[in-house]
Amino acid sequence: MGADIGVTGLAVMGANLARNFARNGYTVALHNRSVARTDALINSYGSEGEFVRAETLQELVESLERPRRVLIMVKAGAPVDAVIDDLIPLLDEGDIVIDAGNSFYEETRRREEALREKGLHFVGIGVSGGEEGALWGPSIMPGGSQESYESLGPMLESIAADYHGEPCCAWVGTDGAGHYVKMVHNGIEYADMQVIGESYDLMRALAGMEPAEQAGVFREWNTTDLASYLIEITAEVLEQEDELTGRPLVDVVVDSAGQKGTGRWTAISGLEVGSPVTTIAESVFARSISSQREVRSVTSQIFGAGITGAVSAEDLYGTGDARQEFVEDIRKALYASKLVSYAQGFDMLTAAGREYGWQLDMRTIASLWRAGCIIRADLLDTIMRAYDAPAGQQPVNLLLAPEFTEAIAECLPAWRRVVAAAATYGVPAPVFSSALAYYDSLRAERLPAALTQGLRDYFGAHTYQRIDKPGTFHTRWSEDRSETEA
Ligand code: 6PG
Numbered sequence: 001m002g003a004d005i006g007v008t009g010l011a012v013m014g015a016n017l018a019r020n021f022a023r024n025g026y027t028v029a030l031h032n033r034s035v036a037r038t039d040a041l042i043n044s045y046g047s048e049g050e051f052v053r054a055e056t057l058q059e060l061v062e063s064l065e066r067p068r069r070v071l072i073m074v075k076a077g078a079p080v081d082a083v084i085d086d087l088i089p090l091l092d093e094g095d096i097v098i099d100a101g102n103s104f105y106e107e108t109r110r111r112e113e114a115l116r117e118k119g120l121h122f123v124g125i126g127v128s129g130g131e132e133g134a135l136w137g138p139s140i141m142p143g144g145s146q147e148s149y150e151s152l153g154p155m156l157e158s159i160a161a162d163y164h165g166e167p168c169c170a171w172v173g174t175d176g177a178g179h180y181v182k183m184v185h186n187g188i189e190y191a192d193m194q195v196i197g198e199s200y201d202l203m204r205a206l207a208g209m210e211p212a213e214q215a216g217v218f219r220e221w222n223t224t225d226l227a228s229y230l231i232e233i234t235a236e237v238l239e240q241e242d243e244l245t246g247r248p249l250v251d252v253v254v255d256s257a258g259q260k261g262t263g264r265w266t267a268i269s270g271l272e273v274g275s276p277v278t279t280i281a282e283s284v285f286a287r288s289i290s291s292q293r294e295v296r297s298v299t300s301q302i303f304g305a306g307i308t309g310a311v312s313a314e315d316l317y318g319t320g321d322a323r324q325e326f327v328e329d330i331r332k333a334l335y336a337s338k339l340v341s342y343a344q345g346f347d348m349l350t351a352a353g354r355e356y357g358w359q360l361d362m363r364t365i366a367s368l369w370r371a372g373c374i375i376r377a378d379l380l381d382t383i384m385r386a387y388d389a390p391a392g393q394q395p396v397n398l399l400l401a402p403e404f405t406e407a408i409a410e411c412l413p414a415w416r417r418v419v420a421a422a423a424t425y426g427v428p429a430p431v432f433s434s435a436l437a438y439y440d441s442l443r444a445e446r447l448p449a450a451l452t453q454g455l456r457d458y459f460g461a462h463t464y465q466r467i468d469k470p471g472t473f474h475t476r477w478s479e480d481r482s483e484t485e486a
Pocket of ligand 1: 128129130189260261262373374
C-alpha cells in the first residue's frame with residue numbers, strides 16, 4: 001500500500017498539516033528541500049502516525065497511491081511554480097496537486113488551467129488557523145475541480161476544524177475560488193483587527209484606560225455578540241507585561257503593522273469587481289500609515305499629538321457613568337462596524353462569483369469560518385442563518401437580514417456618538433468612520449453622484465442618464481446648454 005498523500009515543504013505549516021493527516025490515520029509521505037528537516041520531523045513526531053521519508057520529489061511521488069495527491073506548502077509566488085515544474089514530469093493523468101499556501105487567486109487560476117491541459121488536477125486550498133490550526137484543525141477552503149474534491153474532500157474534512165460535529169471544510173468553487181475565499185477571509189481579518197485597535201485607542205485616549213484594564217473589558221465583550229477568537233486574544237495581548245521593562249507589552253511594541261499582502265489583494269480585487277470593501281481597504285491603509293513612522297514622527301511634532309481641545313481623558317470619559325457609557329458605545333460601534341465589514345466581504349464574494357463564474361454559496365462559506373480560522377466568531381452562525389433562504393430570496397446585502405437590520409438600528413446612536421467623539425477629539429478611527437459612511441450611503445435615497453455625473457459631462461462629455469426617461473444624454477455646456485440625446 002502506498003502513502004495516501006505526500007507533503008512537500010515542511011516548514012511549520014507543512015509539518016503541522018502532515019502531522020494532522022497522520023494523526024487522522026493517513027499514511028503521509030514527507031519531502032523537504034533539505035532532508036534534515038524531514039528527518040527532524042520524523043525524529044520528533046514519527047510516533048504520531050505513519051510517515052514515509054522521501055529524499056527527492058521523485059521518491060515522494062513513487063511512494064504515493066493513485067491518484068496521487070501531493071500537497072505543496074511553500075512560500076507563495078515563484079517557489080510554488082518551481083515545485084510544480086519539478087512535479088509535472090513525475091505525475092500521471094488524474095493526479096492531484098494541492099497548493100495549501102496563501103497564493104494569489106489569479107496565480108491559482110493560471111496554474112489550474114495549465115495543469116488541466118496536462119490532465120492533472122490543481123487544487124488551491126485556503127487554510128486558516130495559523131500553526132495550531134494546521135495541527136489540530138484548520139478551516140479549509142478548497143477550490144479546484146469538483147471531481148478532484150471527491151477524492152480529496154474526505155481527507156481534508158477529516159483534518160479540518162470541527163464545529164459541533166460539522167467539518168469546517170467544503171468545496172467552494174472551481175479553480176481559484178478557494179484561494180479567493182481565503183483572501184476575503186484575510187481581508188475581513190484585517191478589518192476585525194483594525195476595529196479592535198480603534199476601540200482600544202479610543203478607550204485609552206478618551207477614557208484614559210490602561211491596557212490591563214481594557215483586557216477586562218475585552219474579556220467581558222467576549223461574552224456578548226462580539227464573542228470571537230480575536231476579541232479573546234486581544235484580552236491576552238493587552239494584559240501581557242513586558243518581561244524587560246515591566247510595562248504593558250503593547251507599549252514597547254513598535255506601532256508599525258506589517259502585512260504579507262492578502263489584505264491588499266482583497267482591497268484591489270474589491271476595486272476590480274466593483275464592490276466597495278471600504279472597511280477592508282481602510283484597514284490596509286491604516287497599516288500603511290502606521291508604517292510611515294518617520295513621517296509621523298515629524299508630522300506629530302508639527303501638527304501636535306494627543307487629543308485636541310483643552311480637555312483631558314479624565315474630564316471626557318475617564319470616570320464613573322461617563323466611562324461606562326462610553327465603553328458601551330464603543331462596543332456597539334465595534335459590533336456595527338464589524339457587521340459592515342462582513343457585509344462588504346460577502347458582497348465582494350457575490351460580485352467575484354459573477355465575475356469568475358463561481359457558484360459561491362454564502363451560507364457554506366460562513367459555515368467554514370465558524371471554527372478553526374482566525375475570524376471565527378459567534379457572528380458567523382447568525383450570518384449562516386441570514387443565508388438560510390433559498391437562492392433568489394437571500395438578502396442582497398447582509399445588513400438587510402432582519403437580525404442585522406435590527407442590530408444596526410440598536411447600535412446606531414452609539415456608533416454615531418463614537419465617530420463624532422473620535423473626530424472632535426482627533427483620534428483616528430478610519431474603519432468606524434468609513435463603515436458608518438457606507439451605512440449612510442446605503443441609506444441615502446439620493447447620492448451626490450448625480451453632481452459627479454454633471455461635472456463629468458461638463459468637462460468631458462461623459463454623458464448621463466435621466467431619472468424620468470430612458471436614454472443617454474449630454475448638455476451642450478459650451479454652447480447654448482440645451483440637452484441632446486447622445
Ligand atoms: C490565517 C491567517 C494567516 C496569516 C496571514 C496574516 O488565516 O491563518 O490569516 O493566513 O496569519 O497571512 O497576514 P498578514 O501578515 O498580512 O497580516
